[in-house]
Amino acid sequence: MPKLNMVQAINFALKEEMQRDDSIVILGEDVGRDGGVFRTTEGLYNEFGPERVIDTPLSESGIIGTAIGMAAYGLRPVAEIQFMGFIYAAFDQIFSHAARIRYRSRGRYTCPMVIRTPYGAGVKALELHSESTEAFFCHMPGIKVVVPSTPYHAKGLLISSIRDPDPVIFLEAMRLYRLIKEDVHEGEYTIPLGKARVVQEGNDVTIISWGSMLHRSLQAVEGYDAEVIDLMTLSPFDEETILNSVKKTGRVLIVHEAPKTCGFGAEISATIAEDAILYLKAPILRVTGYDVIIPLPKLEDHYLPSVERIRRAIEEVTKY
């Protein structure tokens, strides 16, 4: 079994799916001849040609809007937005159309489309190249939000996202692109959307995280009897796995890199408060980014939840 990093795993998922189904096309900025600025689409232009790996003009709303038309026509577009900070130009298309077309047309038209975009801080990038604004998309019914944390899961989740009948925002943590290599099956396999995974079992505290913060959480729990959940799909999210774990441990820590206020941790926290408060032994804690604009790299290490901050929160929550 080959050892792949996340860039390679994503590339394999795209390639294998495109070989299987000729309705899948890729479009975005620099995705063709250049193979994508992170090389996630490397080699696909040569294999599938310019009609299936489409280098578009610099036009984020244009990429998403045309992908919607393609999906309505019967294709399965995989659109790439080069960095999450540039997706805002396409909000109107995502929220006003991609999310709603199944509803507005009573199922006559659908939008089976994936929007892939690199997200997150920690790679010493420029302004608007480190955004982690997943919560915006979780607030929009009609959209699914998927965040893989390892190469193996990236491939299986991307294949599921491509085959999903609804629009999926697929967030790829830039910090993880080349950080980890692991065994990734050749050939197709899927990991279901809407299901979290228990990365490690434990009894004293439940840590819930996703994307790149999962790895910091895993480092932080060393020495504790902690259960760690990788949410993987944020919308719709797996309440059952969370609640089962919380009922067992009675303590919860949520870790994400987005700002705290209205971050997706708030939704998880409220869900636990609604459905499992009587099982709690301690307040629900969140270790998150601060309520600030994500700073340039001189300060980003102070912004991102560190292993140390996560560890302090574990100490605090396990005092109860």
Add this chain to the structure above:
Amino acid sequence: MTVNKSDAIFLIMAEKIIESFQVRRIEILDEKGDADESLMPALSDSDIRRIFELLILLRTFDQRALSLQREGRLGTYAPILGQEASQVGSAFALEKSDWIFPSYRESGVYITIGYPLHMLFQYWALDERGLKTPADFNIFPISIPVGTQVLHAVGAAMASKYRKDKTATVTYFGDGGTSKGDFHEGLNMAGVFKLPVIFICQNNQWAISMPRSKQSTSKTLAQKAYSYGIEGIQVDGNDVFAVYKATAYALQKARQGEGPTFIECVTYRIADHTTADDATRYRSKEEVEMWKAKDPIQRLKLFMEKKGLWTVQYQKEAEDKATSMIDEAVKTSESLEPPQPREMFTYIYEKLTPRQIKQLKDF
């Protein structure tokens, strides 16, 4: 650096003209009902009668929609009075397999292609089920945001080109829509990929209270197409023959792989923006009266009368037929069972989410 007048003249002399463009305008049928026979499109007498009957049907629909709205039987409605020729003339040229991406002021396009009339009333009565396009039509639900549908048309055209289908795609928008970013992104993409798509702009002179002159300082809207390497044509939008001819030409181009065309139909929104608007607040009665004299139906009637295709009796029959069709559609629309609250959940995702399943217990 300051440039004095003689230097400026010198600079102009030294420059070369590296690009120029011309905008064609097509006019065939004038207000007196006289047509330039040399320009007439290939339409049989029965086609012309059919077009006339559609124009009557549109107007009857529009008037009924306004009166139903006043009675509280429809929600806010966007009237089409004055724009009938732009809508019928263009949609009449389409094949059933062509794809259409309309804005919210395209009831006439829906009617021309034969979309079930009762579903139009159903939608304007604020029931989403009216937007469920029947399987044998390829028209997208109307776009409420202005101009965003331009990109969907470009995407469908990209897909049809990839699939090597002989389909053309048409999108409709107004003069206001040409100020939106998605319009420009769409035209740019269509030009770059040489797509089989037709952009039909109904320049009805007003975007709610903003006149055409304040929407853009371009002399024509058609010329915007040239920025994207696309042919732009202006037509008299109240001349159904001119609109038909330009659309038929653009469709032929699209089907032959000759790329996109932009058609500016110069017309006028005689009525208010919607039933929630009062146009007397921002435009003069004289201007409206001037445009009423350019009525698209009246001039076709005069043309047909001269050709022996129109009689008082024929007019009455066309109006009676339209009225009975509209009566029937309103009756059908108003006799439909109301939607069930559970239906709110049915079409968000293909499958209900676990949380939606819990929320459904409220109903």
